[in-house]
Amino acid sequence: MTTCIPDSKQFFTIDELKRLGLSLYKINQLVNNNTLVKLNKKMYENTGYTGERSDFTRIAAYIPNGVICLMSAARYHGLTSSVSDTVDIAIERTMKISTFPDHPPVKVWYLSKERYLSNFSFSEDSTGKFKIYSIERTVIDIIHHRNQIGTEETKKILKNYLVRTGGNVFLLRKYADQLRCRKLLDTYLEMLL
Numbered sequence: 001m002t003t004c005i006p007d008s009k010q011f012f013t014i015d016e017l018k019r020l021g022l023s024l025y026k027i028n029q030l031v032n033n034n035t036l037v038k039l040n041k042k043m044y045e046n047t048g049y050t051g052e053r054s055d056f057t058r059i060a061a062y063i064p065n066g067v068i069c070l071m072s073a074a075r076y077h078g079l080t081s082s083v084s085d086t087v088d089i090a091i092e093r094t095m096k097i098s099t100f101p102d103h104p105p106v107k108v109w110y111l112s113k114e115r116y117l118s119n120f121s122f123s124e125d126s127t128g129k130f131k132i133y134s135i136e137r138t139v140i141d142i143i144h145h146r147n148q149i150g151t152e153e154t155k156k157i158l159k160n161y162l163v164r165t166g167g168n169v170f171l172l173r174k175y176a177d178q179l180r181c182r183k184l185l186d187t188y189l190e191m192l193l
Contacts, residue, residue, distance in 0.1 A: 136172055172185060
């Protein structure tokens with residue numbers, strides 16, 4: 001069966017497949033002959049995809065409301081060279097995840113609505129779009145979760161941020177105030193400055 005699915009795109013929503021002229025019947029046929037893999041109610045993976053692959057876009061396909069956070073975001077922003085075997089993803093406490101990818105392993109962080117919605121943006125690499133927290137938000141989250149991250153790694157990430165941004169403490173304090181971590185941030189800044 002010939003398809004109108006481009007090999008240059010890895011993930012499709014059901015709406016995108018319909019815009020390509022595929023009916024639900026044809027989409028189900030493509031799933032049955034393994035041209036598409038159904039990931040969840042709204043997302044499909046193209047098995048004929050020939051481009052680069054990214055853990056972040058793969059997770060965004062499975063967990064579209066998830067936001068890349070903590071050590072995964074720190075690595076993306078160039079604040080650490082530590083490599084984790086999991087991808088950190090934040091969701092709001094009330095959200096449910098119907099399907100997890102087989103690979104990469106995912107560590108889910110459940111956040112309050114206010115904390116979840118604060119300071120994320122859409123980012124894009126050569127494979128697609130995903131949500132990720134800003135560099136300042138990432139530093140504040142690392143400080144907030146210092147017990148899980150480790151104090152030495154937390155200090156190293158803060159130091160790398162200060163070097164990279166020329167010591168933009170004002171912006172860090174602004175986010176720390178929003179996320180109620182100002183005292184912790186000031187303690188770490190005193191250690192480093």
